[in-house]
Amino acid sequence: MRIFVLFCLACCSWSAQAQLAEADLTLQRLAQQLAVASYDEKSALISQMAQLPAERKKPLLEALASNSLYSRESDQRLFVIERFKPGERIQAFFYDESLLIESRRQKRDFDKIGINNAIRRTLSSELALMEVSSGSDQQRRLAAEQLLKSPQDIDASRLQALIAQESSPAVAEVLGLVAALQQLTSADSSQRLAAIKTLQRSLYPQVRVALVQHQGRLDASNPLQAGEYQLVQKTLASIDQLQQLNGYARDLYFGLSLGAVLLLAAIGLAITFGVMGVINMAHGEMIMLGAYTTYLVQQLMPAGSEVSLLVAIPAAFLVSGLVGVVIERSVIRHLYGRPLETLLATFGISLILQQAVRSIFGPLNREVATPEWMAGTFMLNPGLELTWNRLYIIIFSLLVLVLLAWVMKRTLFGLQMRAVTMNRPMASSMGIRSGWVDALTFGLGSGIAGIAGVALSQLTNVGPNLGQAYIIDSFMVVVFGGVGNLWGTLVAAMSLGVANKVIEPFAGAVLAKILLLVFIILFIQKRPRGLFALKGRAVEG
Amino acid sequence: MPVQATHMGPITRLLTQDKNGRRLLLVIAVLAIVVPFCNLLFPAESVLHISTYTMTLLGKYLCYALLAIAVDLIWGYCGILSLGHGAFFALGGYAMGMYLMRQVGDRGVYGNPELPDFMVFLNWQELPWYWLGFDSFAFSMLMVLLVPGTLAFVFGALAFRSRVSGVYLSIITQAMTYALMLAFFRNDMGFGGNNGLTDFKDILGFDLQSDGTRAGLFIASALALMLGYVISRVITASKLGRVLVAIRDSESRARFLGYRVEHYKLFVFVVSAMLAGVAGALYVPQVGIINPSEFAPIFSIEIIIWVAVGGRGSLYGAVIGAVLVNYAKTWFTGAFAELWLFLLGGLFVLTTLYLPRGVIGLWPPLQQRWHRYRQQRDLVHQEDCL
Amino acid sequence: MSIAPKHIEQPSVLYMDGVSVSFDGFKALNSLSMCIEPGEMRAIIGPNGAGKTTMMDVITGKTQPDCGTVLFNDQHDLTRYDEAAVANLGIGRKFQKPSVIESLTVFENLEMSLRGGRSVWQALRHRLTAEQQDKLDHILALIDMTARLDTFAGNLSHGQKQWLEIGMLLGQQPQLLLIDEPAAGMTDEETMKTAELFKTLAQHHSLMVVEHDMDFIAALECRVTVLHEGSVLAEGSLASVKANDKVIDVYLGR
Structure with a gap:
């Protein structure tokens, strides 16, 4: 029995490795085509690559997004070149080859793989989705929050698929908000109403901005839109109310x-x-x-x-x-x-x-430096971000107070101290210096x-x-x-x-x-x- | 003190008994005549000439001396240690500054006939109500007395009625001047904010830069100091003064004797605040500026050290202390600026530890020693003769 | 147990009924009742913490009682006056620790105490009248300090300070004198002299004397009230009080 399990595990790991290796090969094949593809083809290729379970797709796409992916004219090998400067060493992406740049003239040997704005948007959306699906829950939530900034860039169906398979409720919630933001612009009014309802208690500033924009698009005097207008208004009011509570909390x-x-x-x-x-x-x-x-x-x-x-x-x-x-x-x-x-x-x-x-x-x-563990902020809710150092100081001050109270009430020194301040001659005569x-x-x-x-x-x-x-x-x-x-x-x-x-x-x-x-x-x-x-x-x- | 002293009125007492006070008044009177005389009549290259700078500096010391008398009156005689007397000084100064500001008229940088420069700068359209009336010298001088007096009255009435005394009173007076400083730093208070009031042109039509006006201000300061001294002496030499001492030494005894301690404290506090206000009003035209730094707590505490160094509870000691410390300050900040705070700090510590009676407390022992020395000398002399 | 005033119709200088004072739960006075008749001298005794000083504080307006009546001359409700007002009504108080104005002379101390001229303005314009001078001479003679009138009060001995303070009380010409442990720190001779002085004073004033010294109290020959835990434990002649079992228990000891 045990042997069987071990065998299965071994098989699984072997097949997983095999799959990965295969994905890398596919990735390489698709990437190689980038150099000669048209912009439309590039978009399709990027989407395909993003679907692959390959490990190296992320650095590749990142390089592409930052305009630093080049293909060598002689053999179409891909290189990531951040700066073309003599003395720099550059590395081929899929091959174990590195070479030293000797002169600027070598640049002519390489073709940059160009992208346009549409591709850049696709890329950033794909990269963001990748972020959302890898790493710890905390990191993935931060990545999901990034998506709130530009919900329209993300492919709606991909997003829905992600939500469906999301394991962490916190991440799912943020992704749900992203989806709702997308649906705000939908032509289907029932979808819009559902989206507004989803956004009801969200404190992300982007949500409020989107709702205000949406309200601007609606015409209150139009009987078809009046209900929706009111709903948006109500939602905004409830958000504002929560924001106000947040304000009080921040003041406090x-x-x-x-x-x-x-x-x-x-x-x-x-x-x-x-x-x-x-x-x-x-x-x-x-x-x-x-x-x-x-x-x-x-x-x-x-x-x-x-x-x-x-x-x-x-x-x-x-x-x-x-x-x-x-x-x-x-x-x-x-x-x-x-x-x-x-x-x-x-x-x-x-x-x-x-x-x-x-x-x-x-x-x-x-200048007194602040150690890293004191810098930065923590978030109580999306609308309330607080700095750590203040929290530390609150805790620290209370600690000092408690410690002092303890010294005064519970130690011999505290007792002597109180004795001396209450009745000096008596304390002295009892042998307290x-x-x-x-x-x-x-x-x-x-x-x-x-x-x-x-x-x-x-x-x-x-x-x-x-x-x-x-x-x-x-x-x-x-x-x-x-x-x-x-x-x-x-x-x-x-x-x-x-x-x-x-x-x-x-x-x-x-x-x-x-x-x-x-x-x-x-x-x-x-x-x-x-x-x-x-x-x-x-x-x- | 002989018994019959109590039959005299305070003025008679001053004339017949207060020897050091008479000396002080004489010195100030001589200064008031000689200094302007030497300044105006002798040419600059003469040995006897006193520069306008020196005269203004001395005038400043006279104002500080009056301020010190005001503090000594409440601290030395009534035990009220005010750490906020700079506030009364500054308020008097601001009242004078407002008058001088109105005198500028349309000669400011912006040439606005109605508004002072800083208000034009802040885009104000009209003069705030509390600036009204300050074109009149008489009104302004009234305010020099009334503003510090009223603040002292309100503050004192509250504090003394609820029997805030000792250190607590010191701390809240300090808080008072601190709060005022913060307030006057604000631009929208309408007192020139950070920069205060400055660029004055003339007073009562006389050019502030001219030697004659400076001499006049010097004489006015000397007269104010003399008058301040006499008023304070009249108060302290009367039975009122003895009640104040009683309050200082044993507040509860004074109460159980039937004296309303809060009324006495309030009276002397208000008088003291008014004296401080007058000192501030004379100070401002001589230095040419008034700004919120006069409200700074440290200035108020410095006043205390003048009095402590001179010797409190004597009035003339306060004058001596104010002049000594400020002379030292002028000299040190010129020669060794770094050392001044060390010296001032050291003065605080040393006077409280070793000179509780101040400089004038040094005098009687010295006098005694001199007498003893003379006696011994005479003795030796006699023996020699024998 | 509180003792009801015996003759409520009869005039009293000081009338206290049901006076209670507590500090943070501690009852310093517990429904104290007492009555002093005009011209009476009364000695108050009691162990430490019995409420003697607090009682004086209440009478002189220093402490507000939580409840109870304090009447002076059957008409002035003393709980509504402050120290100065009480003093000006005619109640003088001498503290346990001699409290004279140390940096004023004996003469100035006494002059300050003279009745009248309490307002700021009056004090500023004050001149000593011949009448007042006579009064001062009289007091100086009474407290035996004519030769020391120019001495600073701070330079007097302890006993002399006590006497000066009594002199200052007399200057106030009060109807009622409250005196806290006058014999403390005095020599036997001084103590007896003080007792004699009080007996002279009792001819014109009402006196309430708090004291520990039994010999002194015996010399006063007056009614005695024993305080205990903030209320009256016993009242009567010294002999009857001394014989009281409760008093022996809590105070005198067996």
Whole structure:
């Protein structure tokens, strides 16, 4: 039994190979005829070749489509020649022969196989259909979407055949849309109505364009066409409605990603300001240091641009964190209990850091490369394409927040940190070295700002003024959310981000920002302690 | 301070007790006479000649000094650290700038008699309503006081009533000036956007480029500074001033004594904003431009450092600080532009850490040391004689 | 258990009924009721967290009660006034931590406290009248600081600051004085002197004194109210309160 199966498999594979070899031979025969065929004959030949199960038909047809298929006058052998330049080596298509071009004069030995527009259309349609029928489902769907751009180029019967044998529903759906687009121009009104119905919930921009064009062709006052006109109108309305939902979703996505940026910028501040009560005006510069660290890491490992960002995260944390510890030990330590003085001193530090960076790296912005895995987009539906980097930043900001909450609530250091900020003398008397806890807490807040800098280096320009742009926003977020409350910071950042993106379309980016600033200023008047304020005697201080 | 002091009115106190204040007023008065005199009467090659450039620079310092007094009045005496006082300065400056813009008339690049150049450039057809009235000098000067005053009143009324204080207040004042900066950067606000207002021609019919006008502006700045000082001193030397100090030291005590803290804060905040507005209004014709960068948060913080360096809570310290820091800035940005921010940053850190009372805080210990030295010298002298 | 005011018809300086305050679920005051008669001196005792400070906050308008009535002189609803208004009605408050204006002199501190002239305009035009000068001299003598009137309040000792603050209360000429732990940080001698001073004051003012020091309270010779968990646990003479079983349990200890 087993032997029989093996035998059958062997037979099958042998016969498949045989078929392929035979197809290649047919392909070669048909291709050879191209050189002497008329344009009409060429079209027919191309269609025949496209039907063959041959492997090499695709490069051949591609070469033909890009005008680089030549036939040698002496023996009709086919060559693909992209550039006719001395020193280039060219390769015969079906034969194991290559030759070096020595002079331009050799060009006379070759005849280009010419094509006209009709053939080009046939070719692109055939190539597109080939794309649709080979590769992964994902690739095939992308290929099918290409067909939406020029549905009329594709042979209707071939398309129907493809749909019938299509295994992936996603691909079949797109192909169905292509077919429906073709049928929109059909003379048969029932076919047109069916096509419109198929297009009903499709969000591809081409579909909408086609429907609008179709509507233009219809005459609403003609009783024969009135029903169809209304149907088109209804379909367009439903598409527009979906598009609007998409718009909201996009606003929300952009808003959340802006919120994530605000969150990243503000989390560090939520520690230094919210927990320790230190007004760190150099917070923005900690972010800037993180961004420059990212730049440096990339310069140091040019080969590993894909992983350099991951290396930069701990590096930025360390750099900014260390600078934070130094600042705390050298300046802020002496100013506890004097918030306004702390504000001024740290502002001075921010000026020094800015100028230091300007002196070292120059006043111009530095280019930080985006690794490939962060670039590009993903598609939620045909009308909604979103960029990956924003998604990564949303996730990243939440990760940082959760990690921080964990450190605060679940680790010994977090416990000591809270103990010191609540009751310093008591904590000291219990053996906690409050000085070190202060330094490390400040370092933690600064380090997180550094991490924010890594993320921001992917979104904005890395320059000496990077930090300044975020300091006021960060304070607004922390104050709005309620000082000393991480979840408040999260809610505040996200709601400000989304609000900003919702207002932007009506008011413009700058006015949106102004409106939000004014809103927060008014809000603080109403609730001086933020959204999620702690109440009671402890906060009265 | 002797007991009978409290029987005196503030003006009497100023005349009899505020020794350093009198010195300051005297110095400014002398400057107001000597500088224009040396500028106008001595020829350029004379040793005694003071160039118009120097005079304008000094005039600028006087405006900054007035601004510093305004900040010291609220920060030094009432503990309100405003990180947005540049906004009031800039608003006063814009009010003056609008007047100067209207004075340009049809002498602009586009020669439009009705609209300033930037509006012609933006294809505006008519003057926006808020520009009306600025052809009148009196109205404009009223606005120099009223616009910053009104903003301070509204902002302060809201903030102080809901008891926003300390760092929170500092942060929202910073947000206020930041928001205003963004707003004034917008072209459709009608204040010249990015470029601001510039290319002024004359003021009250006098050519702004002439030495005489410059001298007049210098004298006006000096007088404004003196007046600003006297007003601030009258306030701080009165019982009102002591209530302010009470609020600064212990806000709740002042409340439980029955003082309406928010009214006091609001009053002094508005006065301070108006002083800042006047400073801005005098500043603009001397530098010849006003643009949104005056709203930048960093400028407002720089004002704070002037006061901190000079020594807060004394008024004259603010003047000294403003002149010192700005002189240093002029010198450094000329000689070592790179170093200026390092120096400014260092100033912030060092003054807060080591000079909490500012430069004037250095004076009493020095004086004491001098006295001790003299005593010792006298002692040694006596011993020698013996 | 809440104690209903005994003589509701009788005039009271301070009348509190059913006052509750909670912070995030924690009940700082729980249906507190109390009544102070004109000219009465009342001592308040109670363990930490019993609600003494919160009660003072409610009376002086710093904290809004969730519910309850607080009446001053049977006519002013104190819950509707803020601190300054309450102070101007005639209620003075002394904090536990001495709070004087450290960068003003003793004289200036007292001058600021004098009744009247609270508006900005009045403060700007203020001149000391002969009458006010007399009043100041009187207070200075009372708190024994005539020799120190030019000293900055920040340079005073702890006990002197306490006295200065009491002097400032007197300057306000309040009808009711709320005094939070006046004896804290005082020497025994100072404590006794303070008790004497209060007894003198009680001739013209109503006083409410919060204190931990039992000797001090004994020296005051007045009615005592014991607070516990935000409401009144017992009220009466010091001896009767000391004998109360519940008070011994929660506060004095056996």
